[in-house]
Amino acid sequence: MRFKQLVTFIATASAVFAQPAATGISGAPAAGGDSFIIKGATVHPVSGADIQNGSVIVRNGKILGVGKNLAAPKDLKIIDGKGLHVYPGMIDAATEIGLVEISSVRETSDTTELGKFNPHLVALTAVNPESEHIPVTRFNGITSALTMPAGQLISGQVSLIHLDGWTTDEMGIKPRAGLHMRMPAIATPRGNFAFDSGDAPGGGGRNSFTEAKRNFDKEMAELNEFFESARRYMQLKAAQPAGFKPDLKLDAMIPVLEGKEPVLITAVREREIKDALAFADKQKLKIILLDAQEAWKVTKEIKEHNVPVVLGPMLSLPLNEDDPYDRQYTTPADLLKAGILFSIGTLEGNANLASRNLPFQAAQAVAFGLPHDEAIKAVTINAAQIWGVGDQIGTLEEGKWADLILTDGDPLEATTTVKQVFVKGKPSDMGNKQRQLYEKYINRPN
Amino acid sequence: MTQRFSALWRSRRLPASWSTAALTALALASVAPPHLLAQTKGTWLLQDARIVPVSGPALDHGAVLVRDGLIEAVGANLPGLNIPKDASVIDCKGLTIYPGLVDGLSNWGLTNSPPTSAAPAAGGRGGGRGPAPAPAAPTPTPAPQGQTASRGPEDRPSTTSWIKAADQLYPNDRALETARNGGFTSAVTFPTGNIFSGQGSVINLAGERAGDLVLAEAVGQYLSLRTAGFRSYPGSLMGTIAYIRQIYLDADRYKLAKAIYEKHPQGLQRPAYDRALEGVLASQRILLPATRNVEVERMLAFAQELKINDVKVNAILYGGHEAWRSIDVLKQSGTPVLLSLKYPEKATDADPALDEADRILELRDKAPNTPGALAKAGIKFAFYSDGVATPRELKAAVKKAIDAGLDPAAALRALTLSPAEIFGVSDRIGSIEKGKIANLVVADGDLFATSTKVKYVFIDGARFEPPVEEAAPARPNGGRGAGRGGPAR
Numbered sequence: 001m002r003f004k005q006l007v008t009f010i011a012t013a014s015a016v017f018a019q020p021a022a023t024g025i026s027g028a029p030a031a032g033g034d035s036f037i038i039k040g041a042t043v044h045p046v047s048g049a050d051i052q053n054g055s056v057i058v059r060n061g062k063i064l065g066v067g068k069n070l071a072a073p074k075d076l077k078i079i080d081g082k083g084l085h086v087y088p089g090m091i092d093a094a095t096e097i098g099l100v101e102i103s104s105v106r107e108t109s110d111t112t113e114l115g116k117f118n119p120h121l122v123a124l125t126a127v128n129p130e131s132e133h134i135p136v137t138r139f140n141g142i143t144s145a146l147t148m149p150a151g152q153l154i155s156g157q158v159s160l161i162h163l164d165g166w167t168t169d170e171m172g173i174k175p176r177a178g179l180h181m182r183m184p185a186i187a188t189p190r191g192n193f194a195f196d197s198g199d200a201p202g203g204g205g206r207n208s209f210t211e212a213k214r215n216f217d218k219e220m221a222e223l224n225e226f227f228e229s230a231r232r233y234m235q236l237k238a239a240q241p242a243g244f245k246p247d248l249k250l251d252a253m254i255p256v257l258e259g260k261e262p263v264l265i266t267a268v269r270e271r272e273i274k275d276a277l278a279f280a281d282k283q284k285l286k287i288i289l290l291d292a293q294e295a296w297k298v299t300k301e302i303k304e305h306n307v308p309v310v311l312g313p314m315l316s317l318p319l320n321e322d323d324p325y326d327r328q329y330t331t332p333a334d335l336l337k338a339g340i341l342f343s344i345g346t347l348e349g350n351a352n353l354a355s356r357n358l359p360f361q362a363a364q365a366v367a368f369g370l371p372h373d374e375a376i377k378a379v380t381i382n383a384a385q386i387w388g389v390g391d392q393i394g395t396l397e398e399g400k401w402a403d404l405i406l407t408d409g410d411p412l413e414a415t416t417t418v419k420q421v422f423v424k425g426k427p428s429d430m431g432n433k434q435r436q437l438y439e440k441y442i443n444r445p446n
Numbered sequence: 447m448t449q450r451f452s453a454l455w456r457s458r459r460l461p462a463s464w465s466t467a468a469l470t471a472l473a474l475a476s477v478a479p480p481h482l483l484a485q486t487k488g489t490w491l492l493q494d495a496r497i498v499p500v501s502g503p504a505l506d507h508g509a510v511l512v513r514d515g516l517i518e519a520v521g522a523n524l525p526g527l528n529i530p531k532d533a534s535v536i537d538c539k540g541l542t543i544y545p546g547l548v549d550g551l552s553n554w555g556l557t558n559s560p561p562t563s564a565a566p567a568a569g570g571r572g573g574g575r576g577p578a579p580a581p582a583a584p585t586p587t588p589a590p591q592g593q594t595a596s597r598g599p600e601d602r603p604s605t606t607s608w609i610k611a612a613d614q615l616y617p618n619d620r621a622l623e624t625a626r627n628g629g630f631t632s633a634v635t636f637p638t639g640n641i642f643s644g645q646g647s648v649i650n651l652a653g654e655r656a657g658d659l660v661l662a663e664a665v666g667q668y669l670s671l672r673t674a675g676f677r678s679y680p681g682s683l684m685g686t687i688a689y690i691r692q693i694y695l696d697a698d699r700y701k702l703a704k705a706i707y708e709k710h711p712q713g714l715q716r717p718a719y720d721r722a723l724e725g726v727l728a729s730q731r732i733l734l735p736a737t738r739n740v741e742v743e744r745m746l747a748f749a750q751e752l753k754i755n756d757v758k759v760n761a762i763l764y765g766g767h768e769a770w771r772s773i774d775v776l777k778q779s780g781t782p783v784l785l786s787l788k789y790p791e792k793a794t795d796a797d798p799a800l801d802e803a804d805r806i807l808e809l810r811d812k813a814p815n816t817p818g819a820l821a822k823a824g825i826k827f828a829f830y831s832d833g834v835a836t837p838r839e840l841k842a843a844v845k846k847a848i849d850a851g852l853d854p855a856a857a858l859r860a861l862t863l864s865p866a867e868i869f870g871v872s873d874r875i876g877s878i879e880k881g882k883i884a885n886l887v888v889a890d891g892d893l894f895a896t897s898t899k900v901k902y903v904f905i906d907g908a909r910f911e912p913p914v915e916e917a918a919p920a921r922p923n924g925g926r927g928a929g930r931g932g933p934a935r
Contacts, residue, residue, distance in 0.1 A: 188797035208795035271799050321803035 034425030041081025047395035061425035089143025089403035091383035094345025098127035121156030135432035164423035184219035299338035333369035495538030501877035515907035546631025546885030550828035550865035607725025609644030612663035615656035631885035666731030698755035737765035788832035818851030828865035
């Protein structure tokens with residue numbers, strides 16, 4: 001009784017904690033087995049219509065079949081999915097999971113290298129497979145994430161990882177999934193509180209537009225020069241003259257310049273988004289916009305450029321004082337209407353924006369006009385397509401990794417419990433730090 | 447020339463001192479700064495002018511007789527025969543005489559910046575919340591000692607309540623000259639930059655020595671709600687307000703303890719001398735910052751709260767840009783308001799893509815409505831220049847208020863008699879009346895019309911002639927000529 005109340009309380013009150021509830025299902029194979037069949041569940045392949053009383057066959061970590069009344073080999077372990085739902089595992093399209101443990105403790109934060117241009121850094125190198133955040137995040141049904149370095153202009157290569165594995169190699173899906181770049185911004189004071197008593201009349205002014213523009217122009221020039229020097233290096237490398245000196249930094253730019261690797265550009269406001277599109281045209285880059293909070297203002301241009309967008313968390317404040325309160329919540333619906341491919345990332349390792357809340361970010365968009373199936377797509381197949389692994393993860397289809405979750409309901413609902421997570425067909429340990437603490441304190445004598 | 451001439455003429459009647467007087471005059475003219483000459487207070491008869499006394503109806507073809515720095519008579523033109531023999535007559539046909547303008551809250555005279563040929567207008571005043579903008583020159587207000595990291599109210603953080611502006615004056619402050627040229631003759635000038643910044647003084651804007659400027663040395667205490675930042679108390683608005691509250695409680699008790707001790711000092715421990723509380727107890731009025739409606743309401747309630755003590759609290763609000771929203775509460779409280787003439791404006795170097803909040807745009811749009819709204823409601827208010835001192839800018843700011851519904855007569859009053867009344871010096875300045883100090887502005891038309899030029903400014907009966915703005919041909923004679931804004935000869 002008390003247990004149930006507490007579950008309801010925690011789930012409804014905050015949705016910050018992963019739901020502490022009974023997990024582990026009868027008949028789940030012991031760790032190590034990556035072949036099984038789930039029977040009698042409602043299957044949501046995302047790639048197609050839901051299948052009532054359906055089955056999913058997994059063999060050697062890959063999905064062998066999805067459907068109704070599938071014939072399975074006799075020796076295959078059977079998991080009873082009666083009353084449960086099967087979804088593809090969710091994908092956090094941009095986060096810092098594995099790189100940051102406690103953001104306020106510098107020693108546990110591995111996101112940032114010194115310098116403006118660090119294209120040769122690879123996030124996966126620094127991912128901590130033992131991070132306490134990983135099991136907590138997984139518990140909410142997130143099976144993979146795009147983790148990214150942060151920093152000045154070019155902070156490094158982002159890595160797509162599975163949220164289970166003993167080593168970084170085991171976790172890596174695509175170690176060099178893209179190059180993270182921050183679009184230079186003309187940062188002027190917003191002056192929202194400029195007219196309280198005694199403040200200098202006329203608003204801010206410490207950082208004038210002229211000065212901000214000068215800094216911007218300087219950064220743009222540096223950025224363009226860096227891309228040009230990388231281009232010269234690429235030609236030089238192709239020619240292989242005697243005494244050619246390899247350079248890791250510039251070498252890392254080659255796939256980007258060849259258009260094989262996308263550039264993930266953080267561009268929040270309208271001006272930066274337009275600048276990013278222009279920059280992509282100029283340097284002939286394949287880009288993905290990140291945290292494009294004003295993308296709703298620029299949908300036409302974004303669509304024309306056929307650029308996908310990774311939005312930041314929905315559960316955040318509007319950018320401008322006079323924006324409607326639901327400005328952030330309605331952006332996904334706006335992008336859908338404009339036909340722009342988008343996904344959602346939780347961005348920084350900040351406690352309130354952590355990866356584990358990804359489903360609730362998507363759910364917020366559903367409450368403000370995004371169709372439910374599109375929200376599910378946004379955190380599954382859309383993310384996979386944006387990161388170039390649409391053939392490997394994101395839906396329940398034959399041949400894909402068996403990243404799937406077994407739930408007692410809609411994974412976007414805070415009250416739903418994820419009963420079991422499978423990553424590459426292996427059942428993940430559903431234990432986590434928050435659950436440990438829950439069990440510790442629920443048993444505390446009064 | 448008339449003044450010099452009449453001085454000589456008078457000297458001639460006193461032959462014993464003739465040669466010394468003439469020599470002194472010559473010596474002053476050649477070596478001393480030009481304003482020294484103005485201290486030779488003469489007798490002036492301003493004839494045939496339109497007179498706007500502010501205290502009463504305007505008078506056409508009137509005359510003002512000024513003697514020894516005071517207004518001796520105001521009335522219809524004196525018939526030729528009755529013109530006093532010692533008076534220098536100025537024919538003011540077509541000119542209008544106004545009382546000299548009074549800046550209701552100022553920091554003129556407190557910066558040591560001597561006049562230069564291209565003196566910029568004084569910067570806006572600081573105070574209020576947040577750090578004060580750096581002044582053009584070091585202000586004389588001494589930094590409170592040992593307050594780099596105060597721990598609580600007992601350290602008296604950010605408090606210089608005992609300082610008087612009158613003791614910190616620089617008669618050479620170039621701001622005085624700029625203001626004079628704009629038609630200002632007096633100001634209520636305050637030390638600023640602290641929570642309890644110090645006592646303001648009513649000053650005239652010309653004088654040889656600092657003491658010559660002072661009309662009233664302590665008319666009120668300037669308060670701001672600035673916070674000390676991270677490491678020092680008070681570091682928040684609530685801390686600052688709690689501190690002011692504590693100071694008033696302390697002052698109340700201090701006053702009581704002192705009274706008891708003074709009656710029977712023997713056998714009693716003496717109360718420790720506290721300059722911060724002395725300054726608070728000596729404050730005739732307190733100036734509280736309130737630009738926005740929320741601040742107006744907060745400060746009015748706060749002033750009420752402070753009144754539970756036996757310490758004098760005459761609150762005056764300053765800022766007031768959003769006071770158009772606060773009419774009812776202001777009317778009810780009867781608290782006077784000092785309105786800044788520096789309306790909020792878009793920064794000159796603003797980001798063209800800046801998406802400004804509606805409330806900021808609204809404040810910008812409606813701030814000039816405030817004077818008219820206050821006047822209509824009968825709330826006592828005065829203008830303060832807040833850094834607007836050049837004639838052109840000042841006129842533009844007042845005109846904005848008039849265009850937004852302020853009666854022109856009320857506008858003039860808010861720059862003359864009203865500030866004088868608010869600070870208790872209306873028996874001396876603020877209007878053209880017999881016996882008042884001869885602070886006058888003579889203009890060639892309506893004072894706030896754009897085309898109008900200020901012809902003369904009289905301060906304490908001394909005449910100043912503002913330089914002709916645009917394209918004045920340089921006068922060839924150097925040393926003895928009147929400098930920019932110097933007194934006329």
